[in-house]
Amino acid sequence: MVENLGSGIERYMNLLSTRQKLVAANIANTDTPGFKTKDIDFQSELQNQLFNSNPNVMEVPGLQTKNDGNNVSVDREARLLAENALRFSVASNLARSELSTVKMAIEEDKSA
Numbered sequence: 365m366v367e368n369l370g371s372g373i374e375r376y377m378n379l380l381s382t383r384q385k386l387v388a389a390n391i392a393n394t395d396t397p398g399f400k401t402k403d404i405d406f407q408s409e410l411q412n413q414l415f416n417s418n419p420n421v422m423e424v425p426g427l428q429t430k431n432d433g434n435n436v437s438v439d440r441e442a443r444l445l446a447e448n449a450l451r452f453s454v455a456s457n458l459a460r461s462e463l464s465t466v467k468m469a470i471e472e473d474k475s476a
Contacts, residue, residue: 373459375413380452397432
């Protein structure tokens with residue numbers, strides 16, 4: 365049981381980490397001619413994490429393409445960075461809370 369503790373949060377945080385890397389790469393390539401924005405379908409990938417450990421990275425459709433073929437929107441990427449950071453913070457707090465509960469149970473058992 366203890367080995368499965370937090371595995372859902374761990375998978376969630378891994379998915380957030382993957383998205384953070386993609387968004388950072390998109391921002392880093394803002395001025396790269398022909399670069400296409402990449403992302404993951406977060407909700408879909410979150411559900412798939414039960415069965416598949418590697419998220420499906422795809423080009424983002426429907427973004428405005430500049431004359432050089434690049435379609436990175438810094439505004440979109442900045443919003444995703446902020447959203448991702450907030451989600452990671454919440455997940456970290458949940459994981460910390462779970463570990464604290466386990467630690468408290470162990471310490472209680474030692475004193476009994």
